[in-house]
Amino acid sequence: MNNLFTKHAKENGHSGYFSHMWFALTIGCRLLVTSGFFVLHALLPFVPMPNSLSLEKTTQYLIVKNHGTL
Numbered sequence: 001m002n003n004l005f006t007k008h009a010k011e012n013g014h015s016g017y018f019s020h021m022w023f024a025l026t027i028g029c030r031l032l033v034t035s036g037f038f039v040l041h042a043l044l045p046f047v048p049m050p051n052s053l054s055l056e057k058t059t060q061y062l063i064v065k066n067h068g069t070l
Contacts, residue, residue, distance in 0.1 A: 027065060034058050 009020035034053045041049050051057065 023065070027062070030058070030061065 005017045009015075009017055012020065014020040014023060037049055037053050040047055
C-alpha cells in the first residue's frame with residue numbers, strides 16, 4: 001500500500017509522498033490564482049493582469065519548479 005503513495009513521487013525526483021504533495025499543491029494553487037485573474041480580466045478587461053501572473057512569468061515559474069524535480 002505504501003508503494004501507491006511513494007512510487008510515482010520517487011520516480012519523479014521527490015523524496016516521498018509529502019514532498020510530492022507540497023510540490024503539486026503549490027503548482028495547483030499558483031495556477032488557480034493565475035486562472036482566476038485571467039477569467040476576471042476576460043470579463044472585465046479594464047482590470048489589469050498583475051505582471052507576476054502573466055503568461056510569461058507563469059511559464060518561467062513552471063519551468064523553474066519542474067527543473068528542481070528533474
